[in-house]
Amino acid sequence: MKTILLIGIGSGNPEQITVQAVNALNRADVFFILDKGYANDDLLRLRRDICERYIEGDAYRLIQVEDPQREENPQSYGAGIETWHQQRAVLFERLISDEMTEGQVAAFLIWGDPSLYDSTLRILQRVLERGTEVFDYQVIPGITSVQALAAQHRIGLNRIGEPIQITTGRRMAQQQPDEINNVVVMLDAHCRFESLANSDLHIYWGAYLGTPDEILISGPLKEVSAEIKRVREAARREKGWIMDTYLLRRPY
Numbered sequence: 001m002k003t004i005l006l007i008g009i010g011s012g013n014p015e016q017i018t019v020q021a022v023n024a025l026n027r028a029d030v031f032f033i034l035d036k037g038y039a040n041d042d043l044l045r046l047r048r049d050i051c052e053r054y055i056e057g058d059a060y061r062l063i064q065v066e067d068p069q070r071e072e073n074p075q076s077y078g079a080g081i082e083t084w085h086q087q088r089a090v091l092f093e094r095l096i097s098d099e100m101t102e103g104q105v106a107a108f109l110i111w112g113d114p115s116l117y118d119s120t121l122r123i124l125q126r127v128l129e130r131g132t133e134v135f136d137y138q139v140i141p142g143i144t145s146v147q148a149l150a151a152q153h154r155i156g157l158n159r160i161g162e163p164i165q166i167t168t169g170r171r172m173a174q175q176q177p178d179e180i181n182n183v184v185v186m187l188d189a190h191c192r193f194e195s196l197a198n199s200d201l202h203i204y205w206g207a208y209l210g211t212p213d214e215i216l217i218s219g220p221l222k223e224v225s226a227e228i229k230r231v232r233e234a235a236r237r238e239k240g241w242i243m244d245t246y247l248l249r250r251p252y
């Protein structure tokens with residue numbers, strides 16, 4: 001039986017790798033590295049560095065393939081995702097069929113944790129449903145960018161007994177402002193926090209968390225919203241990409 005490992009590698013700091021992940025890295029015969037065509041090679045380099053740093057010996061292969069691009073203006077958000085997932089399923093199936101022999105272990109290095117806003121698990125399940133390839137798969141958890149954000153700002157994700165919501169920028173923008181009490185926002189390319197700049201919310205914002213370029217800003221949204229927007233735009237322009245996450249919290 002072929003085995004696929006989904007290894008969470010943390011969200012930028014190569015020291016945020018678990019012992020379980022290191023052991024998993026050392027089991028793999030081949031790594032499938034998806035080139036997302038952005039991020040100025042930084043994210044690809046981090047994955048290669050992790051392999052060189054933690055794998056004993058060099059008896060492994062790295063297969064780098066171009067990740068299918070998402071349609072720019074699909075008919076609907078759902079239709080766009082469906083097409084993209086289907087293309088990725090076809091790609092994964094080809095990798096498993098052409099690049100692995102019976103009994104071999106392959107690994108995907110997943111940014112952060114495989115369970116949080118990552119479609120690799122869903123796509124592998126889709127490949128199995130297609131019925132052409134048979135394989136086992138295992139998930140090795142990693143440190144998410146949400147945990148990295150809380151650690152770097154030295155805050156808890158929730159106050160006593162309080163729920164915490166994790167959502168995307170797109171979904172957060174659809175919520176009523178008074179529903180937002182303690183929310184982590186990811187995947188926000190449009191600084192949606194700006195529309196709440198007149199509220200009494202606090203923001204804890206972090207970009208490039210865990211990397212040498214990390215930026216942290218926190219404070220009342222009223223006071224720091226414009227600064228975050230400016231710093232974010234300058235950093236994105238300079239590096240060519242940005243990944244940022246933030247927590248919005250209503251003070252008691």
Ligand SMILES: C[S@@+](CC[C@H](N)C(=O)[O-])C[C@H]1O[C@@H](n2cnc3c(N)ncnc32)[C@H](O)[C@@H]1O
Nearest residue numbers: 011012112113144145186187208209243244245
């Ligand atoms: C596709 S999701 C992947 C999340 C990942 N699986 C995790 O566990 O953190 C990408 C989003 O995660 C967040 N993110 C990932 N790495 C980050 C980092 N180093 N600094 C800030 N945000 C990050 C950003 O909100 C980004 O838009």
